[in-house]
Amino acid sequence: MISMNGFSQEPPEIIEAELVATRKVLESHYYVLGGQVVEFESQWADYCGIEHAVGVANGLDALEIILRSLGIGPGDQVITTPMTAVATVLAILRSGATPVLADIDPTTGLLDPESVQRCVTEQTRAVILVHIYGQVRNMAAWVSLCDSLGIALIEDCAQSHGAKEAGTSCGSFGVAGAFSFYPTKNLGAIGDAGALVTNSADIAEQARMLRNYGQTNRYEHSVVGMNSRLDELQAALLQVRLGYLDSFTQRRQEIAARYLLEIDNPAVTLLAAPLHPSEHVYHLFAVTTDRRDQLQGHLRDQGVETLIHYPISADHQVALAGIATDPKGLPHAHRHAQTCLSLPCQPQLTDPEVGAVISAVNSFVPQGS
Numbered sequence: 130m131i132s133m134n135g136f137s138q139e140p141p142e143i144i145e146a147e148l149v150a151t152r153k154v155l156e157s158h159y160y161v162l163g164g165q166v167v168e169f170e171s172q173w174a175d176y177c178g179i180e181h182a183v184g185v186a187n188g189l190d191a192l193e194i195i196l197r198s199l200g201i202g203p204g205d206q207v208i209t210t211p212m213t214a215v216a217t218v219l220a221i222l223r224s225g226a227t228p229v230l231a232d233i234d235p236t237t238g239l240l241d242p243e244s245v246q247r248c249v250t251e252q253t254r255a256v257i258l259v260h261i262y263g264q265v266r267n268m269a270a271w272v273s274l275c276d277s278l279g280i281a282l283i284e285d286c287a288q289s290h291g292a293k294e295a296g297t298s299c300g301s302f303g304v305a306g307a308f309s310f311y312p313t314k315n316l317g318a319i320g321d322a323g324a325l326v327t328n329s330a331d332i333a334e335q336a337r338m339l340r341n342y343g344q345t346n347r348y349e350h351s352v353v354g355m356n357s358r359l360d361e362l363q364a365a366l367l368q369v370r371l372g373y374l375d376s377f378t379q380r381r382q383e384i385a386a387r388y389l390l391e392i393d394n395p396a397v398t399l400l401a402a403p404l405h406p407s408e409h410v411y412h413l414f415a416v417t418t419d420r421r422d423q424l425q426g427h428l429r430d431q432g433v434e435t436l437i438h439y440p441i442s443a444d445h446q447v448a449l450a451g452i453a454t455d456p457k458g459l460p461h462a463h464r465h466a467q468t469c470l471s472l473p474c475q476p477q478l479t480d481p482e483v484g485a486v487i488s489a490v491n492s493f494v495p496q497g498s
């Protein structure tokens with residue numbers, strides 16, 4: 130099977146380096162928020178070209194901590210997309226604020242700025258822009274829209290590690306960016322981990338407090354915090370894997386370039402290509418088709434695994450029943466949820482495997498009307 134994740138095909142040297150890093154942590158006898166975390170935070174901030182990185186337990190917490198660092202909570206509204214991992218919406222709810230869902234641009238799956246403007250009210254404090262699938266687009270327009278509305282731009286970078294527009298990395302366009310290092314992400318830990326990045330010393334300081342029970346000095350708690358500490362083992366392993374991020378991203382981009390050029394089945398629609406290759410790190414390569422079940426079954430028969438990101442628009446989640454949306458509804462998100470399919474695009478795919486995926490997609494013949 131040509132699979133969506135290629136951990137078992139990774140170069141064996143990665144495991145060797147991870148074992149060395151693990152041993153170092155074990156022999157240090159220091160396991161939470163120590164030197165490895167400080168070192169990883171510094172490396173990740175440098176990688177993103179941003180002043181502060183704060184390691185936390187996961188991507189959901191990173192978003193919640195950003196919101197809470199900005200003082201966003203009960204009585205405030207935060208606009209985001211329904212086409213995301215549900216964690217984005219949960220972070221808003223957990224901050225105490227009210228989520229409002231805007232529609233997407235069907236050509237990219239990204240938030241639609243016109244729909245966002247229809248969602249703005251007196252209570253709106255922020256937009257969480259999700260760089261879905263790994264793409265960073267039109268950031269100057271987003272920055273100026275949020276500035277003109279007087280609201281914060283927060284970036285959900287859980288799928289876009291290292292994506293850049295005009296040389297600037299995601300996470301540094303708005304007030305702060307949230308990263309997930311869930312194992313399957315472009316930079317993944319060996320378990321749960323996350324970080325937020327920001328150029329604001331205030332947000333970074335608040336975040337450091339919030340992640341550790343709201344502690345300022347030992348046993349002194351000035352705010353009601355949470356336990357969202359990054360552990361030394363994950364921080365050490367992330368440093369190893371960060372060394373491979375650029376080459377793995379380049380491979381994802383090469384694979385995507387072939388898909389964009391060689392998939393030519395009229396029954397399958399490609400999303401818009403990035404204007405510049407660095408704007409898309411292809412965490413996922415999504416296509417759309419009216420015959421998704423058939424295409425998925427055909428690809429399975431041809432030995433190609435696929436997944437759906439995401440089959441349920443957030444407003445259709447039972448847990449989120451009654452959530453506020455664009456007054457004109459979310460027709461594009463609903464259609465995308467019914468038609469999108471993610472093809473394997475992971476960095477361990479071989480050239481023949483990429484060719485096999487392309488042939489399998491191109492040989493698909495939809496049945497019925």
Ligand SMILES: Cc1ncc(COP(=O)(O)O)c(C=O)c1O
Binds near residue numbers: 187287
């Ligand atoms: C877009 C997006 N936001 C947030 C998250 C949450 O990250 P985590 O699973 O680390 O909490 C994810 C992870 O799936 C994601 O894809």
